[in-house]
Amino acid sequence: MVEGNTDRKSVFPLNYLSFHYVSLAFPLLLPAFMQFQSFHIHPLPSSDSGGSKYVGARPDRRHSSIKQKLRTYSHKVKLAVSLTGGMEQGLLDQENFSCSICLDLLSNPVTTSCGHSYCFTCIKTHWDEEDQRGIHSCPQCRRTFKPRPDLCKNTILAASVEQLRKTGLQAAPADHRYTGHEDVTCDLCTGKKIKAIKSCLVCLASYCEKHLQSHYDEPQLRNHRLVELFKNLQENICTRYSTVSAAAERTERQRELKERRGNIQQRIQDREKDVKLLHQEVEAINHSADKTVEDSEKIFTELIRLLQKRSSDVKQQIRSQQETEVSRVKDVQEKLEQEISELKRKDAELEQLSHTEDHNQFLLNYPSLPALRESTHSSSINIRPLRHFEDVTAAVSELRDKLQDVLRDSWTNISLMVTEVDVLLSEPESKSRADFLKYSCEITMDPNTANNYLLLSEGNRKATVMDEPQSYSSHPDRFTDYCQILSKESLTGRCYWEVQWSGRVYVVVAYKNIIREGGDSIFGSNDQSWALDFEQNMYIFWHNNIKTSISGPVSSRVGVYLDHRAGILSFYSVSESMTLIHRVQTRFTEPLHAGVCFVSETGFSAEFCELK
Structure with missing residues (x-):
C-alpha cells in the first residue's frame, strides 16, 4: 500500500x-x-525526539x-x-x-x-x-x-x-511494406521481409523503418553513418575503410595510382637515361682499356727490343774483345814458338860441338858460332788474374738489379694508377659488419719484416712477443729497433680486416718503403704510417709523430676499413655491434700494408682474424 x-x-x-x-x-x-x-519510503516513529528514520532507505552502494x-x-x-x-x-x-x-x-x-x-x-x-x-x-x-x-x-x-x-x-501489416523482386530487404527481418529504407556503413546492413529506429534512439548507434540504400552493400563497401562506397574509394585510389604511376614512369625514364649513360661509359672504358693494353704492349715490346739490342751489343763487344785478345795472345805465342825453335837449333849445334874429340877442331869451330840474339819478350809473361770477362757479368747483373728496382717502383705506381680508375663515385661507407665483410681480405704477416723478438704462428697470421730472439735470417726489410711487423699483402681499393689483440698493441697501415731502423722507424712517428694505439681505457692515434687522444670503450677486437682510392681509413670497435673509433681522410700515394707494433712486454700478441 x-x-x-x-x-x-x-x-x-x-x-x-x-x-x-x-x-x-x-x-x-x-x-x-x-x-x-x-x-x-516509509516514515516510522523514531525512538528519539529528533525526528524520524526511513526504513525503506538504502545505502549509497545500493543506489x-x-x-x-x-x-x-x-x-x-x-x-x-x-x-x-x-x-x-x-x-x-x-x-x-x-x-x-x-x-x-x-x-x-x-x-x-x-x-x-x-x-x-x-x-x-x-x-x-x-x-x-x-x-x-x-x-x-x-x-x-x-x-x-x-x-x-x-x-x-x-x-x-x-x-x-x-x-x-x-x-495485418500493409502490403506496401513488404519487399518486391527488386527491393532491398531489411537484414534483421527473419519472417516476412520488410523493405529497407536506409543502409548503415558501420553495421554493413540495411534496415526497415522499425529496425532503423534503434539507430536514432540508442546513443551508441547514433554516430553510425546512414546512407541511401545500397544493393549488394557488402560488395560496394571499401574493405579497408568500411566508410565509403568502393566506387568512390576507387576514384580516389585511381587518382593516387595515376600519380604513383607517373612517378614510377619518371623514375623509369631517369633510370633508362642512367643505363644509357652507363652503357656509353662501358664502351668508353672498354675502348680506353683496349687502347691502353695496345699501347702498353708496344711500350713493353720496345723495352724488350731495347734490352735485346743492348744484349746483342754486349755480346758483339764481348766477341770482338775476345777475338782481339785471342789474336794478341796468338801473336805472342807464335813469336815465342819461333824463338823456341831457334834456341833448340842453337842448342843442338852446341851439343854437337861439345862432342868434338879434336881439341884443335873444337877451338877452331867455337868462335864461328853466332851470338845468341836478345829475346823480344821479357823473361816472363805478365797475365792478369783469371777474371777475363767476369767483370762484364757483374756489370750486367748490376744493371739487372737497377732495372728491377726501377720496374718495381714503376710497377707500384702503375698498379696504383690502374686501381684509381673508378668511374662511379665511392659508395657510402658501410654501417653494419655484414656490409664490411663484403670487402674482407686475407692478410698474413711477412716474416722478412718481423722483429727478431716476434714469434709467428697460426699460418703467419699471429705474432707474439718473446723473451729470446728468434732465428731469422738477415734481411733488409726487417725491423731492428721495435717489435713490429708488416703484412705480406699490399692493399689497394676497398679492404676490411680485423685484429684480435692482447696487451698494448698498435694497429697500423704503412707504406712498404718505411724506414726499418732508428727512432723514426716506429709506426706513427713518420709520414709513411698511421697507427692506432690501445692504452688502458682510451685510444691514441699517431701519424707523423702527431698524437690524437680518443675516448671510448676499448675493445680487444678492432676492425679496419680502407678505401684507398677515396683516401679513407677507419677503425672500428667490434663486439655485438660496430662502433666507429676514428676515421682518417687523406690521400694515399702508394699501396699500403697492414701491420702491428708491440710495447715490448713478453706475451703480448696480435692476430689477423680469419673472416668468413
Missing part, C-alpha cells in the same frame, strides 16, 4: 478505461505496482541497483500504459507487442537485460549465428553480452500477448 494521501489516478489514468481494457492491462500493471510499492530496477519496471508500466491508452482509442498498435526480428506478435517472448523483447526462437537463432564470434548482441541496440545469456520466458508479457490474440485486435 502507498502511504499517505497519494492519488493513484495521478500515477496511471485508469479512470478513463473501461473494465474490459483494464482486464487486459492488469497483468502488466499489478507487478509494476507491487515492485514500486516495495521501493517506497545504482535501485535505479536499475526502477527503470526496468518503469518500462513495463509504460508498456501497460501504451496498451491501455491504445485500447481506449480502439487503435491498439501491435508493434508494441511484435518481435523486432520477425515483426510478428511475440511468440514465447523473452526479454534481454537491455530491455528489448523477442520471440524465443528468433533471438535463439540470431545468437546461434553469432556463436562463432563468441560475443552475442541485441539486434536493436547492439549491446553485447558475454557470455551468452540464458533465456527465460517473460510470463507477464506472454499473458498480455495472449490476451491480445483473444481479442482479435491484431491487424
Whole structure:
C-alpha cells in the first residue's frame, strides 16, 4: 500500500478505461505496482525526539541497483500504459507487442537485460549465428553480452500477448511494406521481409523503418553513418575503410595510382637515361682499356727490343774483345814458338860441338858460332788474374738489379694508377659488419719484416712477443729497433680486416718503403704510417709523430676499413655491434700494408682474424 494521501489516478489514468481494457492491462500493471510499492519510503516513529528514520532507505552502494530496477519496471508500466491508452482509442498498435526480428506478435517472448523483447526462437537463432564470434548482441541496440545469456520466458508479457490474440485486435501489416523482386530487404527481418529504407556503413546492413529506429534512439548507434540504400552493400563497401562506397574509394585510389604511376614512369625514364649513360661509359672504358693494353704492349715490346739490342751489343763487344785478345795472345805465342825453335837449333849445334874429340877442331869451330840474339819478350809473361770477362757479368747483373728496382717502383705506381680508375663515385661507407665483410681480405704477416723478438704462428697470421730472439735470417726489410711487423699483402681499393689483440698493441697501415731502423722507424712517428694505439681505457692515434687522444670503450677486437682510392681509413670497435673509433681522410700515394707494433712486454700478441 502507498502511504499517505497519494492519488493513484495521478500515477496511471485508469479512470478513463473501461473494465474490459483494464482486464487486459492488469497483468502488466499489478507487478509494476507491487515492485514500486516495495521501493517506497516509509516514515516510522523514531525512538528519539529528533525526528524520524526511513526504513525503506538504502545505502549509497545500493543506489545504482535501485535505479536499475526502477527503470526496468518503469518500462513495463509504460508498456501497460501504451496498451491501455491504445485500447481506449480502439487503435491498439501491435508493434508494441511484435518481435523486432520477425515483426510478428511475440511468440514465447523473452526479454534481454537491455530491455528489448523477442520471440524465443528468433533471438535463439540470431545468437546461434553469432556463436562463432563468441560475443552475442541485441539486434536493436547492439549491446553485447558475454557470455551468452540464458533465456527465460517473460510470463507477464506472454499473458498480455495472449490476451491480445483473444481479442482479435491484431491487424495485418500493409502490403506496401513488404519487399518486391527488386527491393532491398531489411537484414534483421527473419519472417516476412520488410523493405529497407536506409543502409548503415558501420553495421554493413540495411534496415526497415522499425529496425532503423534503434539507430536514432540508442546513443551508441547514433554516430553510425546512414546512407541511401545500397544493393549488394557488402560488395560496394571499401574493405579497408568500411566508410565509403568502393566506387568512390576507387576514384580516389585511381587518382593516387595515376600519380604513383607517373612517378614510377619518371623514375623509369631517369633510370633508362642512367643505363644509357652507363652503357656509353662501358664502351668508353672498354675502348680506353683496349687502347691502353695496345699501347702498353708496344711500350713493353720496345723495352724488350731495347734490352735485346743492348744484349746483342754486349755480346758483339764481348766477341770482338775476345777475338782481339785471342789474336794478341796468338801473336805472342807464335813469336815465342819461333824463338823456341831457334834456341833448340842453337842448342843442338852446341851439343854437337861439345862432342868434338879434336881439341884443335873444337877451338877452331867455337868462335864461328853466332851470338845468341836478345829475346823480344821479357823473361816472363805478365797475365792478369783469371777474371777475363767476369767483370762484364757483374756489370750486367748490376744493371739487372737497377732495372728491377726501377720496374718495381714503376710497377707500384702503375698498379696504383690502374686501381684509381673508378668511374662511379665511392659508395657510402658501410654501417653494419655484414656490409664490411663484403670487402674482407686475407692478410698474413711477412716474416722478412718481423722483429727478431716476434714469434709467428697460426699460418703467419699471429705474432707474439718473446723473451729470446728468434732465428731469422738477415734481411733488409726487417725491423731492428721495435717489435713490429708488416703484412705480406699490399692493399689497394676497398679492404676490411680485423685484429684480435692482447696487451698494448698498435694497429697500423704503412707504406712498404718505411724506414726499418732508428727512432723514426716506429709506426706513427713518420709520414709513411698511421697507427692506432690501445692504452688502458682510451685510444691514441699517431701519424707523423702527431698524437690524437680518443675516448671510448676499448675493445680487444678492432676492425679496419680502407678505401684507398677515396683516401679513407677507419677503425672500428667490434663486439655485438660496430662502433666507429676514428676515421682518417687523406690521400694515399702508394699501396699500403697492414701491420702491428708491440710495447715490448713478453706475451703480448696480435692476430689477423680469419673472416668468413
